[in-house]
Amino acid sequence: MLVILKPGTPEAGAAGVITRLRMAGLAVHRTEHDGRTRVAAVGDTSAVDWKEVARWSGVESVSPLARPFKLASRAFRPHDTVISVGKVAIGGPQLAIMAGPCSVEGEEQVFTIARAVAQAGATVLRGGAYKPRTSPYAFQGLGEEGLKLLRRAADANGLAVVSEVMEPQLVPLLARYSDILQVGARNMQNYALLREVGHTDKPVLLKRGLASTIEEWLLSAEHIMAQGNAQVILCERGIRTFETYTRNTLDLNAVPVVKELSHLPVIVDPSHGTGIRDKVAPMARAAIAAGADGLIIEVHHDPDRALSDGAQSLRPEQFGELVRQIRTIAEVVGRRV
Ligand code: PEP
Ligand code: MN
Numbered sequence: 001m002l003v004i005l006k007p008g009t010p011e012a013g014a015a016g017v018i019t020r021l022r023m024a025g026l027a028v029h030r031t032e033h034d035g036r037t038r039v040a041a042v043g044d045t046s047a048v049d050w051k052e053v054a055r056w057s058g059v060e061s062v063s064p065l066a067r068p069f070k071l072a073s074r075a076f077r078p079h080d081t082v083i084s085v086g087k088v089a090i091g092g093p094q095l096a097i098m099a100g101p102c103s104v105e106g107e108e109q110v111f112t113i114a115r116a117v118a119q120a121g122a123t124v125l126r127g128g129a130y131k132p133r134t135s136p137y138a139f140q141g142l143g144e145e146g147l148k149l150l151r152r153a154a155d156a157n158g159l160a161v162v163s164e165v166m167e168p169q170l171v172p173l174l175a176r177y178s179d180i181l182q183v184g185a186r187n188m189q190n191y192a193l194l195r196e197v198g199h200t201d202k203p204v205l206l207k208r209g210l211a212s213t214i215e216e217w218l219l220s221a222e223h224i225m226a227q228g229n230a231q232v233i234l235c236e237r238g239i240r241t242f243e244t245y246t247r248n249t250l251d252l253n254a255v256p257v258v259k260e261l262s263h264l265p266v267i268v269d270p271s272h273g274t275g276i277r278d279k280v281a282p283m284a285r286a287a288i289a290a291g292a293d294g295l296i297i298e299v300h301h302d303p304d305r306a307l308s309d310g311a312q313s314l315r316p317e318q319f320g321e322l323v324r325q326i327r328t329i330a331e332v333v334g335r336r337v
Contacts, residue, residue: 001044002076003053005037006060013058014039020056025047027226031077038064040076042226067261069218071225072232079264083203083231083235085179086160088123089267090203092231095326096294097333098124098162099319100266102309103131103139104146106184114153118314121323121337124180125150125159126296130166131308139307145175152167162205162296168196175202185210185237185272188220198227205296207235207269214254218262233264234258235296236287238273247312251285255290267294271312277303280314281322288329295326 003021005014014037016027018193026041026048042065043046045268054062082091090096099117104127106112116127129146131139142149147163162180165171174181180195180203187193190208196205204224208217221232236255238248250273258266268287271281284295300313302305314322327337 001041001048001050001053002063002065002328003039003059003201004061004063005058007035007059009037012189017056017058017180021048021053029071029076029225029230031076033078034261036060037097038076040070042070062159067218068215069222069262070271071230072086072218072221072262072264074261074263081230081263081265083233083265085203087158088117090159090267091293092140093335095292095322095330095337096124096233096265096267097122097326097337098126098294099299100126100150101128101300101306102271102298102313103128103307104142105307106142107149109301110149110153111156113128113236113299114157114315116301117319118159120316121327122319123159124162124232124296125154125157126162127153128164128183128308130164130171130174132166132184132306144173144177147174164191168182168192171196171200175200179203180233182315183207183220188212188217191223194220195222196204197283197323198224198229200229201231202229203231203233204229205233205235205267205316207237208239208251208254210240210248214257214261217254220259221262221264225230233293234262234264235269236266236273236292237269240308246273248273250274250287252283252286252290255292257289259291265293267296268292269296271296271298271309271314275312277312277314281318284322284326285329288326288335289333289335297322 131141164182165174270283303310
């Protein structure tokens with residue numbers, strides 16, 4: 001349920017309402033909008049007499065939060081969530097450009113790529129150190145050594161870091177090196193992992209599952225938010241369809257749909273969305289035109305020798321050209337790089 005307090009309700013009054021809702025066994029989350037405190041009371045709301053709550057002192061209105069996702073919904077928080085990471089405010093007027101290798105492979109590789117993407121205009125360095133590989137015999141990542149390299153390469157170039165965490169036990173380690181915790185497509189419904197990242201104070205980049213509906217994706221965001229971490233960045237990365245010419249089908253419908261349903265920022269990954277180097281730029285341009293808050297793109301200086309996802313990695317000069325094009329498109333949709 002959504003309980004909106006009257007404008008000017010003193011903090012003690014708000015605290016009183018919140019305490020009474022908690023005593024009814026509900027979890028309570030608050031946000032401010034339009035000079036009013038908005039309180040989402042979630043859990044088993046059936047035992048509460050909401051007509052009575054509407055008469056409590058300081059309460060302006062009580063209404064149901066109709067969607068299955070509550071904290072992620074625009075009904076709870078009408079204005080866009082903006083998540084600050086280093087120099088970037090994700091969800092604000094400036095687009096978040098995240099780029100880097102699929103996997104951290106070594107010092108020279110990650111430093112070369114970090115320098116190139118920073119020069120081109122990226123603000124966040126991506127790179128996997130723990131990789132979810134379809135084959136157990138494929139390169140699995142450099143582990144903590146990879147995280148150290150990624151952090152150093154990012155710091156040397158004024159970039160923030162995003163890296164994937166695959167297991168709940170590894171969340172503290174990832175949180176030590178990475179500014180943003182990436183939950184990969186394969187783990188979108190790993191609820192133990194969602195709970196664990198929900199307990200941290202780090203922004204979470206939540207990729208859409210390979211075969212997940214938008215509602216399931218937003219409910220996964222809700223799992224994180226229900227633990228108290230409201231800093232969720234959604235990432236559309238393509239879904240499985242009957243189409244085989246591309247690795248996945250990049251669902252750009254999701255961008256405007258999510259923007260209506262949720263206040264959370266949504267970025268697009270055209271690298272995994274297409275799986276094909278020369279299809280990455282057109283879909284990246286389309287994503288920004290569709291209203292995405294940013295991009296996450298795989299870049300490699302020697303993609304033929306990349307240990308993962310070389311076929312979909314842009315060369316640094318291709319990435320530079322793409323960012324120049326994105327600057328122009330951004331202006332048309334009222335954003336900037
Ligand atoms: C990745 O970012 O390299 C990755 C494995 O992505 P996804 O989870 O979208 O497949
Ligand atoms: Mn990859």
